[in-house]
Amino acid sequence: MTLVPIFPVAPPPLIPINGAEGQGFAVRRIFCVGRNYAAHAAEMGNEVDREAPFYFTKSAYALCLSGSEIPYPAGTRDCHYEMELVVALGSSAREIGEDDALSVVFGYACGIDLTRRDLQAAAKDKRRPWDIGKDFDNAALIAPITRSDAFGQPGDQAIRLMHDGVEVQSAKLSDMVWSVPEIISHLSRFYALDAGDLIYTGTPAGVGPVAAGSRLEGQVDGLTPITVTIAGELS
Template identity: 60%
Template sequence: MSWKPLFEPPQNPMLPIEGDDRLFPIRRIFCVGRNYAAHAAEMGNEVDREAPWYFNKSAQAYCAGGSKIPMPSETQNCHYEMEFVVALDRPASKVSADHAMEAVFGYGCGIDLTRRDLQAQAKEKRRPWDLGKDFENAAILGALTPKAQFGDVNNQQIWLDHNGRRVQDATLSDMVWSVPEIIAHLSRFYRLMPGDVIMTGTPAGVGPVGPGSHLKGGVEGLTEVEVSFSE
């Protein structure tokens, strides 16, 4: 008997690459929680300086930068969170921080959407955050820039404008956990593989979006990312 799938399996979503006609297939999306002290404080939390911690978004949460999307369903309080994105193109398993960057292909800009009210309800009941974090169009990602073209990650500015008003403004050096430290730590718990994407956390200044909102964000040296919401 010849076996075949019941229906056509979906393809992995793919990110554009600056200066390249190839595309980067997304395998998994890891997100770092509370990686900027000022953001943790504005949410009434403290940074865990013992180790970074994570939540996940499925690849199907991907939304291409430049899209116009509907407001997320079942929420009255959807927040934007600007993020520096790291894309891997080599396996990494229990690597040291000294060798972690060997797995990096490049970097991009991302916006993490959060159904904050659903996240708060989950926290109160000590439940997972999936409904608040992992949903359609919740990971808005722009084009990737290869690592060599971007250079070292240090004090590049990261920012986001909401309807033309600057609401988030920090530098990558403000991250509590650096990119090599994140990759090294994460690789202890997962065998990281080509196509894995890491959203490294958001600075202070997060807030709600509404119908007609427009978001535009960037990291110095990278292609900007933007998204708008239907009225």
């Protein structure tokens, strides 16, 4: 029996691709790596788990493109920015080894993970899932994707974020606790990764709150910068 939808469903979000005018990267799933910079873990009062990376997820419909003006997120009075390198997968990976992991990468992009920190903290205190603090409208910001062959491999490239013109985050991609190949290999043990999957690889130290009117500008050397403006009032 063939089923048809009873109401229209939004198509998957598309991300612009540098050098591919008129084409977009269709997003399937979003994985995010937690505590992947030791200094950030420390500023949040946590220790890095060096046994294995850990993850949380966001809906593909939480995605928001660079250059947007977005409302201050609902239900929070403490929304934080987190600048990240995003890995975009272009082919399938299941139990792939670290030596081969970069072969499934389509490209890379600058991203910002917005977090409703007060809601996340309340969930942690009650030993509940973080979903309400991490997965919400416009919570996964992203710039156009640069193909992997144009960017090269993640290494000593600088990653930084400016908040209202002041640098608040600065590190190197090599500061990540778990490298991109290690993340892809480990994640592929638990999920059948495929084209369209995004991985937000974690944030350096220096996270902090945004306010109505905040302008965020993030950069990773070799990638298209990301910008976003927060509009509206606190809920």
